[in-house]
Amino acid sequence: MMHAQLQSIDIQNFRSIRGHVHAPLDAKVVLMHGENGAGKTSLLSAIQLGLTGQIDALQRADPKYELQLLHKRTLSGYAEVKVGIEKHHAVYRADLSPGKVTSTSRLNTELAEFFAERAYLPQSLLGQLLQIYQESGSGADSPLARFVSSLLGLDRLDALEAGLGSVHDVRNLRRVANQWSHTEKQKDRHESTIDAQRSNKAPIVKTLASYRLELTGILKTLDLQADENFPENQANEIGRLAAEDETQLGDITDRLRFLASVRREMVASEDDGQAEEKATSRAREAASALSDWRESNDATVSDTRSRLEKLFPDVAFPSDLTVLYGDAKRLLSTEQEQLAANVQRLQDEANLLVQARDQFDVATTQLNRIDREMSAISADTGALSAALAEMASFITDDLCPVCGRDYGELDAGSLADHLHERTRVLSSSAERLILLGKSRNQQQSATDRLNQQIDRLAGRQIDPQQLADQDRRATDLGDTLRLLESVHEILGIGQGLIESDIAARRELTQIQQRNSSRLAVRGNLEDLAGSTKMEGIRETETLVEFAFRIEQRLTERRSSTDARVRSRARASNLVAEIGGLKKRIEEIDRVISEQQASLKIYEGALIRGRQLRTQAQTIASAVDTVRSTIIRREFNDRLNKLWRDLFVRLAPGETFVPAFRIPTKGTQKLQPTLYTPDRDLGDEAAGGTPGAMLSAGNLNTAALTLFIALHLSVPVQLPWLILDDPVQSMDDIHIAHFAALLRTLSKEHDRQILIAVHDRQLFEYLRLELSPAFPDDSLITLELNRSANRKTECTPHRYRFQEETALRVA
Numbered sequence: 040m041m042h043a044q045l046q047s048i049d050i051q052n053f054r055s056i057r058g059h060v061h062a063p064l065d066a067k068v069v070l071m072h073g074e075n076g077a078g079k080t081s082l083l084s085a086i087q088l089g090l091t092g093q094i095d096a097l098q099r100a101d102p103k104y105e106l107q108l109l110h111k112r113t114l115s116g117y118a119e120v121k122v123g124i125e126k127h128h129a130v131y132r133a134d135l136s137p138g139k140v141t142s143t144s145r146l147n148t149e150l151a152e153f154f155a156e157r158a159y160l161p162q163s164l165l166g167q168l169l170q171i172y173q174e175s176g177s178g179a180d181s182p183l184a185r186f187v188s189s190l191l192g193l194d195r196l197d198a199l200e201a202g203l204g205s206v207h208d209v210r211n212l213r214r215v216a217n218q219w220s221h222t223e224k225q226k227d228r229h230e231s232t233i234d235a236q237r238s239n240k241a242p243i244v245k246t247l248a249s250y251r252l253e254l255t256g257i258l259k260t261l262d263l264q265a266d267e268n269f270p271e272n273q274a275n276e277i278g279r280l281a282a283e284d285e286t287q288l289g290d291i292t293d294r295l296r297f298l299a300s301v302r303r304e305m306v307a308s309e310d311d312g313q314a315e316e317k318a319t320s321r322a323r324e325a326a327s328a329l330s331d332w333r334e335s336n337d338a339t340v341s342d343t344r345s346r347l348e349k350l351f352p353d354v355a356f357p358s359d360l361t362v363l364y365g366d367a368k369r370l371l372s373t374e375q376e377q378l379a380a381n382v383q384r385l386q387d388e389a390n391l392l393v394q395a396r397d398q399f400d401v402a403t404t405q406l407n408r409i410d411r412e413m414s415a416i417s418a419d420t421g422a423l424s425a426a427l428a429e430m431a432s433f434i435t436d437d438l439c440p441v442c443g444r445d446y447g448e449l450d451a452g453s454l455a456d457h458l459h460e461r462t463r464v465l466s467s468s469a470e471r472l473i474l475l476g477k478s479r480n481q482q483q484s485a486t487d488r489l490n491q492q493i494d495r496l497a498g499r500q501i502d503p504q505q506l507a508d509q510d511r512r513a514t515d516l517g518d519t520l521r522l523l524e525s526v527h528e529i530l531g532i533g534q535g536l537i538e539s540d541i542a543a544r545r546e547l548t549q550i551q552q553r554n555s556s557r558l559a560v561r562g563n564l565e566d567l568a569g570s571t572k573m574e575g576i577r578e579t580e581t582l583v584e585f586a587f588r589i590e591q592r593l594t595e596r597r598s599s600t601d602a603r604v605r606s607r608a609r610a611s612n613l614v615a616e617i618g619g620l621k622k623r624i625e626e627i628d629r630v631i632s633e634q635q636a637s638l639k640i641y642e643g644a645l646i647r648g649r650q651l652r653t654q655a656q657t658i659a660s661a662v663d664t665v666r667s668t669i670i671r672r673e674f675n676d677r678l679n680k681l682w683r684d685l686f687v688r689l690a691p692g693e694t695f696v697p698a699f700r701i702p703t704k705g706t707q708k709l710q711p712t713l714y715t716p717d718r719d720l721g722d723e724a725a726g727g728t729p730g731a732m733l734s735a736g737n738l739n740t741a742a743l744t745l746f747i748a749l750h751l752s753v754p755v756q757l758p759w760l761i762l763d764d765p766v767q768s769m770d771d772i773h774i775a776h777f778a779a780l781l782r783t784l785s786k787e788h789d790r791q792i793l794i795a796v797h798d799r800q801l802f803e804y805l806r807l808e809l810s811p812a813f814p815d816d817s818l819i820t821l822e823l824n825r826s827a828n829r830k831t832e833c834t835p836h837r838y839r840f841q842e843e844t845a846l847r848v849a
Contacts, residue, residue, distance in 0.1 A: 040150065041755050044123045044791055045069075048089065052109060052116030053135065054081040058830040064793065065123065066817035066837065067785050068809045071795040072802040073823030078831050079795040080162060082823070083763050086793075087159055088133045089120035091151035092142035096161040109135045153756045160746045162763040168742040169697075169713060169729055200666060203659035206652050222644050229638040233631055240627045247620045254613040257606050285604060291597045294567060301567070301586065322543040329536045336529050343526055346519050360534040364527055371520040378513040392496040399489040402482060409479045434458060674701045678752050685744035687718070689776045690737050694718050697729040697741040736768035747780070751788070760784060761793040766801055774801065778808040786812065811840035 045064040050056050056078045073079045084094050088108070097104035109116050116135035121128055134141045146154065160168075205211035213220035340360070347356060347367050354370065356363050434440065437447040451457065568574070568589055679698045686696055695715035715732040717724035726732040729741050743765050750760060766774055784790045792809070796802050802820075811817055818838040826832050 046121040046123045049119045050085045052113040053085050053118055056081045056831040057110050060831050060833045062821050062833050063835050066819040068818045069793045071821040077823040085118035089118040089131045090146050092145040095155045096163050105140050106138045157750045158757050158759045159761040165742050200662045203655050206655040222641050226641040229634045233634045236627045236631050243620055250613050250617050257610045287600050295593050318546045325540040325543040329540045332533050332536050360530040364530050367523055371516050375516040388496050395489055395493045402486045406482045671701050682748040685748055689740050689773055693737050695726045695732045739767045759791045763795050814840050816840050
């Protein structure tokens, strides 16, 4: 975009600019004037916003500047810039909404940075430019580093030096070369893994030896031949014997359970004789007590149950009297509370309905009274009063200006007094009419509200018969609940007697059933002894002693078999444990072998990496030497020389000239310092920083010329130079030289100049100095001001070259 030209800008509701503003920019020089606050800075900022989508100067001042871009009390705006590129046009636009900027099209990142740093000098940046470059830091993204890259075109050297900057310190190299750090970590990890695996293997080998020793001892107790080195090979034989012992142990356990059952029958049969007599007596006593209770209370209980069933026909009440009491009390209490609350609510709403109807009658009466009073007052009294008041200024005597009659003939005072009195009476009537209107509106609202309340309450009333039925049922529920509470103790006693009678009958039945099984006990013991291969019952031996002898033999056989089962189970567990330990040892050996192979690879990679690092350090040293030489030469011979020429041109009387002092070593981390060498003696009589050596006017001149020098030093990407009120604290000599410099930039260097000033005399002077000097030259002036409704107005005026004919004739 070396030949691009700004064509125009359209702005709406941007910062201090209210409404829509169109400004033509298609001239070599655009000169803008306006009072402070007229919108000059806003217009130039809008150009940057439309082209780049952001405003760097505002962003430095406030990171949340986007909240302030839209003009107050507006909902949308935009900034649209048209750019002519040879025979084509491009449109760049940024739309504004509350707190948000949306760019529909904008310059690419490289051109946007060039515009912000080399083409546009905001007013707020002029006093900070020297400090920004003095304190820009040494990063590759600092303003000075970006300028050096653009000036010298050392992108490849910069990239090479930046890429090799980390080879001098292995800690930095780890952050840049991920594989280096990864390789070191992998090497350490593999070494740690190998050590850890070897540490894990040692206790496993020790445990394996102890398990094999224990398994060998168990196999000997089971009469099995064992290999002392690999006893786990007997696993199949151990499993076969274990199955036989499990079957035998289950058979013995079943016989012991059967023997225990027989012995319980023996004990029960000895006590059943006396127990039957006692159980029969208890059953008779329980039946007699229950019969007596029923004779005394059966009618009361039946009446209570019938009442409950009548009140709750859909409920099936249980036969258990205690449960009956609990369920019935819960149902009665719940429904009684609900009915009572409903009846109370209906009564309260009926009272509210009566009150609302009384209030509605009173409100209707007051509304009718207000209507009657308003109808008695004419609606035109206010207008008539105003007309009479205006007529009073035309009355100078008693002659009426309307009808021409002499009011003095009535002998009722002067005409002016009569008119004033009549005006006062009509004004009072108009005020009374307004008050009555307000009162009627309030009374009408109250009437409507009461009418709605009456309709709502009337709609919720129920039939009086239904209300009476609900009240009657609530009474029945209360009576039944009191009856239920009165028989609570009776129900509890009766339920206890019923349960006692049932328990006594069940006990008697069980005892009678056990007496028939006593004869089968002896036969069961004989069968059990035969299956156990024991001697039968002896002549002098009782059934109890015979059962004890059988139990003793079965217990001994179960203990012996159980011990063998536990030994075989332990042997099986040891075989499984040994197999698991052997697999773990094999896995550890495999992991160690793999880790050693990987470790060898990473160690070789680190050796090669150290060799490459040594070579990179050599290359980085050579690059730094070459780059330092180029930067010092170009900085001193190009930028400082151009800055000096521009500064001396604008400030020919200043002794000290600002310049950059470049370090003699290490240019990758630029740490330039601003100083002021003597104009004639150079560094021999150099002063301090420009802020300490230059006046305010020359300090602004130094910043302005630095910006122009930076603009001219780098390759042209955007041929624009936009300056926001750069003439600050300059005298007439500075201004004259500055105008000549702008003319040179526009006419000879083919730059499109946009400059904004607020001083009227300076504006007129620059308009004359920058006027078109040849046919293709052009000048546009823009004057910003505000209309009566505070909207921003832009008045453009285009100046074209006019050939001087007077001198030709002469």
